Amino acid sequence: MARSCHVVAIPYPGRGHINPMMVLSHQLIACGIHVTFIVTEEWLGLINSAQPVSPPELNFMTIPNCIPSEHSRAKDHIGFIKAAYTKMSEPVEKLLDRLESVPQAIIADTYLPWAVEAANRRGIPVCSLFTMSAAFFSMLLHFDKFPPPENLQSPVRENDEFVEKYIPSLRSIKLSDIDPVYLSPLDLALQAVSTTKKAQCMLFTSFYELESRLIDSIRENLNYPVYTIGPSIPHMLPQKTESSDHLTWLNSQPKNSVLYISLGSFLSVSQSQFEEIAMGIVASKIKFFWVARENLILVREICGDDGLVVPWCDQLNVLTHPSIGGFLTHCGFNSTLETLFAGVPVLALPIIWDQVSNGRLLADEWNIGWNLRDRRGKDGILSREEIKVAVKKLMDLGNAETNEIRERALNWSRTANLAVKEGGSSFVSLRNFICDFINGVEFWKHW
Numbered sequence: 001m002a003r004s005c006h007v008v009a010i011p012y013p014g015r016g017h018i019n020p021m022m023v024l025s026h027q028l029i030a031c032g033i034h035v036t037f038i039v040t041e042e043w044l045g046l047i048n049s050a051q052p053v054s055p056p057e058l059n060f061m062t063i064p065n066c067i068p069s070e071h072s073r074a075k076d077h078i079g080f081i082k083a084a085y086t087k088m089s090e091p092v093e094k095l096l097d098r099l100e101s102v103p104q105a106i107i108a109d110t111y112l113p114w115a116v117e118a119a120n121r122r123g124i125p126v127c128s129l130f131t132m133s134a135a136f137f138s139m140l141l142h143f144d145k146f147p148p149p150e151n152l153q154s155p156v157r158e159n160d161e162f163v164e165k166y167i168p169s170l171r172s173i174k175l176s177d178i179d180p181v182y183l184s185p186l187d188l189a190l191q192a193v194s195t196t197k198k199a200q201c202m203l204f205t206s207f208y209e210l211e212s213r214l215i216d217s218i219r220e221n222l223n224y225p226v227y228t229i230g231p232s233i234p235h236m237l238p239q240k241t242e243s244s245d246h247l248t249w250l251n252s253q254p255k256n257s258v259l260y261i262s263l264g265s266f267l268s269v270s271q272s273q274f275e276e277i278a279m280g281i282v283a284s285k286i287k288f289f290w291v292a293r294e295n296l297i298l299v300r301e302i303c304g305d306d307g308l309v310v311p312w313c314d315q316l317n318v319l320t321h322p323s324i325g326g327f328l329t330h331c332g333f334n335s336t337l338e339t340l341f342a343g344v345p346v347l348a349l350p351i352i353w354d355q356v357s358n359g360r361l362l363a364d365e366w367n368i369g370w371n372l373r374d375r376r377g378k379d380g381i382l383s384r385e386e387i388k389v390a391v392k393k394l395m396d397l398g399n400a401e402t403n404e405i406r407e408r409a410l411n412w413s414r415t416a417n418l419a420v421k422e423g424g425s426s427f428v429s430l431r432n433f434i435c436d437f438i439n440g441v442e443f444w445k446h447w
Contacts, residue, residue: 005104006034007437010092012109012131013043013067013084016334020131020205020232021109022047027229029057031434036103038092040065063091081185089114096122105437107203110137113195120198127437128199131232132333134206134214135170135361136354139178140193141221142167143186149179169217172365177356184353201225203433205232205337207419207426210366210412227433229426231337231416234316246289249308250318253287256325256406258307259395260318260344261290264330268294269351273381277328277349278302280387286395289318319344325406326369326394331358343413345369345405347390349382368409369394 007028011021018039025035034057039047041062054060066087067073073080096106096118105125108115119126130137139146145166160176181189196202201224208215208228219226250258261281263269269277278299281288288307292299299309315335318324319342327339331350336358339346346369348359356373363371375386396402419426 005032006036006101008036008038008096008099008103008106010038010106010108010112010115011129012111013040013070013088015070016332017109017111017131018043018047019234019334020230021107021129023232023234024107024129024203024205024229025058026055027430028434029055031431033057033434034059036061036099038063038095040067040088042070046070061095063088063095066091078185081188084112085114085188088112089118093118105200108199110196111189111192113192116195116198125200125437127201127203127433128196129203129205130196131205132354133336133358133361134204134211134218134228135173136333136357137193137204138167138170138214138218139163139173139181139357140189141218143181143190146175146178149175149182169213171213172360173357174360177360180352180356197222199224201227201433201436204228205230205333207231207416208429209415209419209425210340225433225436227429229430229433231341231420231426233334233338233341234314235341235420246308246310246313246318247321250289250321250323253323255322256397257287257395258323259286259288259326259328259391260324261288261292261328262315262330262335263328263349264332264335264351268330269349270381274298275302276381276384277387280384281391282306283384283388284391284395286391289313289324291315316342325397326391328391331355331362333358336362337416340366340368340409340412341416343410345394345402345409347372347394349373366408366412368405368412 009021009025011018025037028035036059038061042065044060044062067083068076068080103124105127106115106119107127107129110128110130116126116128146163160174163170163173163175163178202222206228207230215226215228274295279302282303290299290307290309291313292309293311296309296311303309316338319327319338324344326347327344328347328349329335329339331348332355346362348362348369348371350356350359350373359371359373363369370390372382372386372390376382393399394402418424421427
């Protein structure tokens with residue numbers, strides 16, 4: 001393929017969006033395509049610290065730090081989202097106009113609808129990259145069909161029902177899984193999903209076998225090509241070497257004996273819920289590997305020497321280590337894809353946005369764990385006793401139900417790994433996207 005081919009990648013400024021866009025960029029580079037990757041100055045520093053070596057075909061361009069810092073955005077989540085929607089467009093468009101040559105296409109995160117408009121104004125084909133599940137995209141695409149919640153302040157919906165009644169392709173999701181969406185800037189998200197109809201194609205970081213029913217439904221609703229290219233996780237990216245202390249500790253543990261715990265890099269659970277989790281883990285007497293960024297000292301104080309507590313790790317490397325037997329997760333979609341890829345069963349404890357539907361899918365559709373959100377009390381808190389019981393059951397290698405879950409997780413791992421190998425569904429889909437993209441056939445017939 002011609003090495004002169006050039007695309008511009010514009011990710012949403014968040015780890016769960018930048019990482020899959022970076023994975024896609026490396027896949028394009030491996031096929032002979034040059035990529036210009038646009039981020040804020042702060043994010044370029046974060047990328048360089050995590051991925052010190054970049055191929056020459058990957059060119060970074062930066063805009064000023066016109067949005068709140070990554071280190072403080074959790075303090076004003078809604079303000080950060082609004083800033084990404086309103087303050088990034090002007091400096092990005094100035095960069096586009098400074099490019100030496102017009103790119104063959106722009107790949108923009110779905111949550112940056114202004115990027116689609118900017119590409120259209122310049123006559124540049126644009127692809128929308130959705131870094132969450134196809135199920136969540138379908139929910140947003142058909143959101144007007146759902147009845148609103150009775151009381152957003154209540155953690156439990158009194159009249160819960162499956163949304164299949166409203167959208168037949170969504171079978172496991174319940175109305176209560178949608179309620180948290182109302183607590184975020186829903187109007188902006190719906191605007192973003194609506195704007196994808198002005199793009200020339202859609203890319204999903206999921207893989208076809210995982211959400212075939214949803215992908216087929218989306219293809220029927222969108223009048224352009226839809227490609228599944230995942231799992232878009234960093235299995236192919238250059239990474240920092242994992243801490244020797246981490247590996248030494250993991251290597252000393254028996255197979256499937258360690259519970260990996262990570263509750264997200266951005267928003268986490270409340271302090272009271274965090275303490276309940278810690279006390280439940282202690283009571284379970286199960287060895288754990290816990291990534292605790294904000295509460296590192298507190299976890300070490302409560303949990304003592306029963307496990308390893310770290311501020312950061314290469315999650316995929318840890319999940320694929322033989323000693324890891326379970327994952328207590330916030331159910332971000334990147335973490336969801338990584339645990340499926342690694343074949344690790346889960347305890348789902350989702351917090352916000354798409355995490356809640358991911359937790360439902362992990363437990364009730366893909367059947368690789370339990371959704372602890374369903375076990376919360378009337379105060380919305382999951383008790384330490386519930387946590388202890390769930391952890392002990394998940395990590396019990398003699399439990400028949402758990403072993404069935406573990407086998408299903410391994411089956412999903414085999415499927416996910418095959419999808420990205422030569423001849424796999426995502427491998428073929430990515431090649432089809434690149435061929436369409438270089439030849440311009442699929443793009444321009446809808447232009």
